[in-house]
Amino acid sequence: MKASEVMADLRRRFPNEPEYLQAVEEVVTSIEDVYNEYPSFEAENLIERLCIPDRIFSFRVSWVDDKGKVHNNMGYRIQHNNAIGPYKGGIRFHASVNQSILKFLAFEQTFKNSLTTLPMGGGKGGSDFSPRGKSDMEIMRFCQAFIAELWRQIGPDTDVPAGDIGVGGREVGYMFGYYKKMAREFTGTFTGKGLDFGGSLIRPEATGYGNCYFLLNMLATRGIDIKGKKVAVSGSGNVATYTTRKLTELGAKVVSMSDSGGSIIKPEGFSEEQLDYIFELKNYYRGRISEVAEKYPDVQYLPGERPWKHVKCDIAMPSATQNELDGDDAQALLDNGVIAVSEGANMPSTPEAIKKFLAAKILYAPGKAANAGGVAVSGLEMAQNSQKLSWSAEEVDDKLKSIMKNIHEQCEKYGKEEGSDFINYVKGANVAGFMKVARAMMAQGVL
Numbered sequence: 215m216k217a218s219e220v221m222a223d224l225r226r227r228f229p230n231e232p233e234y235l236q237a238v239e240e241v242v243t244s245i246e247d248v249y250n251e252y253p254s255f256e257a258e259n260l261i262e263r264l265c266i267p268d269r270i271f272s273f274r275v276s277w278v279d280d281k282g283k284v285h286n287n288m289g290y291r292i293q294h295n296n297a298i299g300p301y302k303g304g305i306r307f308h309a310s311v312n313q314s315i316l317k318f319l320a321f322e323q324t325f326k327n328s329l330t331t332l333p334m335g336g337g338k339g340g341s342d343f344s345p346r347g348k349s350d351m352e353i354m355r356f357c358q359a360f361i362a363e364l365w366r367q368i369g370p371d372t373d374v375p376a377g378d379i380g381v382g383g384r385e386v387g388y389m390f391g392y393y394k395k396m397a398r399e400f401t402g403t404f405t406g407k408g409l410d411f412g413g414s415l416i417r418p419e420a421t422g423y424g425n426c427y428f429l430l431n432m433l434a435t436r437g438i439d440i441k442g443k444k445v446a447v448s449g450s451g452n453v454a455t456y457t458t459r460k461l462t463e464l465g466a467k468v469v470s471m472s473d474s475g476g477s478i479i480k481p482e483g484f485s486e487e488q489l490d491y492i493f494e495l496k497n498y499y500r501g502r503i504s505e506v507a508e509k510y511p512d513v514q515y516l517p518g519e520r521p522w523k524h525v526k527c528d529i530a531m532p533s534a535t536q537n538e539l540d541g542d543d544a545q546a547l548l549d550n551g552v553i554a555v556s557e558g559a560n561m562p563s564t565p566e567a568i569k570k571f572l573a574a575k576i577l578y579a580p581g582k583a584a585n586a587g588g589v590a591v592s593g594l595e596m597a598q599n600s601q602k603l604s605w606s607a608e609e610v611d612d613k614l615k616s617i618m619k620n621i622h623e624q625c626e627k628y629g630k631e632e633g634s635d636f637i638n639y640v641k642g643a644n645v646a647g648f649m650k651v652a653r654a655m656m657a658q659g660v661l
């Protein structure tokens with residue numbers, strides 16, 4: 215295959231799906247050489263079958279708000295690839311959700327899940343419904359209406375959803391409850407469930423903690439200690455807040471956080487009290503990040519800004535959303551001496567930013583490797599559910615550490631540049647993730 219021809223064809227067929235095309239281009243470009251070493255791949259047009267999702271469900275979700283007004287949102291589930299296990303991936307509720315965004319996420323998820331070494335295929339779903347400002351009853355009615363449409367397409371061995379932006383424990387609980395009622399079964403069809411009904415210890419922490427474990431593995435390749443390092447984090451949701459918890463435990467200093475309204479910065483690092491306040495504000499009270507600066511005068515709020523250009527840091531961990539760090543942001547980080555970028559979010563760096571990080575040969579980990587801890591612990595939750603057992607927090611955390619170490623090793627194996635010590639984690643993650651899925655697809659015939 216020629217990556218440029220594959221992309222030209224996909225651009226012609228899916229012209230209005232920029233995020234999907236962006237995610238696919240990165241992968242096809244990185245795997246082009248290895249793909250061409252296996253003529254049987256091309257003979258079975260594997261690349262096209264891998265890039266185009268197995269199927270897409272889209273549907274209207276009608277629900278009634280607290281005042282009796284009827285709203286209609288769009289709902290989707292993308293079942294991308296199940297060569298190595300049931301479709302698996304989160305559900306996103308955010309006003310910006312569309313088919314292109316979910317197709318990029320489902321595509322990325324396929325390679326990420328492969329990297330975990332657990333038997334999970336790739337999928338993603340969601341809705342353009344925004345949970346912000348909605349009451350618990352409105353959220354519940356929306357989740358029930360969403361699952362009323364989707365429940366027939368998912369199941370413990372078919373497709374296992376979980377959380378993502380705008381979907382946390384509360385939403386998973388409502389969706390699981392309604393699924394259970396419709397399907398008349400109590401199985402592990404969702405992960406990220408409450409601990410009282412089949413959830414796994416460490417699942418809420420897993421994406422943020424896993425990213426820190428991956429970062430430690432990267433820093434170790436250059437003999438760098440994380441203690442005292444300044445870390446710019448973006449976002450203030452599930453991934454970002456557990457990232458800052460682990461960073462603090464490891465002795466690093468968090469110098470920024472953000473939400474869709476703007477960023478907060480503190481060049482010498484937030485205190486533990488401030489980070490605890492942010493954790494509660496965002497996870498329990500659903501407040502705005504600007505409130506932190508109102509409470510603490512030594513914290514600066516920058517409305518409408520992303521943190522990257524505004525505060526010096528050694529390490530950046532973008533943990534909010536896609537394309538939140540562009541070429542100019544990357545240049546500012548590099549000018550300020552950044553040594554590592556480890557992505558908590560999915561595809562937060564634009565292609566221009568990635569090019570700059572790779573050219574500067576800093577430690578740069580793409581989301582599909584660095585944030586795989588979340589779905590990995592989801593895979594462990596599925597294993598516990600099918601065994602009807604719960605493992606201790608220590609056992610799950612140990613498994614998470616060893617999965618992240620293994621992902622790092624796979625990236626090193628496929629991404630180390632010849633004649634140098636530099637590891638191209640983008641290439642490493644894409645090739646390693648691809649090879650396992652490709653072998654499984656070849657063994658199963660043209661489907």
Ligand SMILES: NC(=O)C1=CN([C@@H]2O[C@H](COP(=O)(O)OP(=O)(O)OC[C@H]3O[C@@H](n4cnc5c(N)ncnc54)[C@H](OP(=O)(O)O)[C@@H]3O)[C@@H](O)[C@H]2O)C=CC1
Pocket residue numbers: 308310377378379380381421449450451452453454472473474475533534535536538558559560585586588589
């Ligand atoms: N949850 C998980 O287990 C995993 C999540 N991820 C990825 O991590 C990222 C964060 O997810 P998660 O923490 O779960 O989601 P949350 O909903 O818990 O938090 C999302 C955070 O990002 C901010 N944000 C969302 N959209 C935008 C936007 N368009 N511009 C600026 N800020 C935005 C939100 O701000 P606000 O509060 O204003 O909306 C919030 O601070 C996503 O890319 C997700 O796909 C990856 C692997 C696993």
Ligand SMILES: O=C(O)CCC(=O)C(=O)O
Pocket residue numbers: 302303304305323326374375376377378405560585586588589590592
């Ligand atoms: O836990 C999961 O199934 C999915 C997590 C997720 O959405 C992701 O890895 O992007």
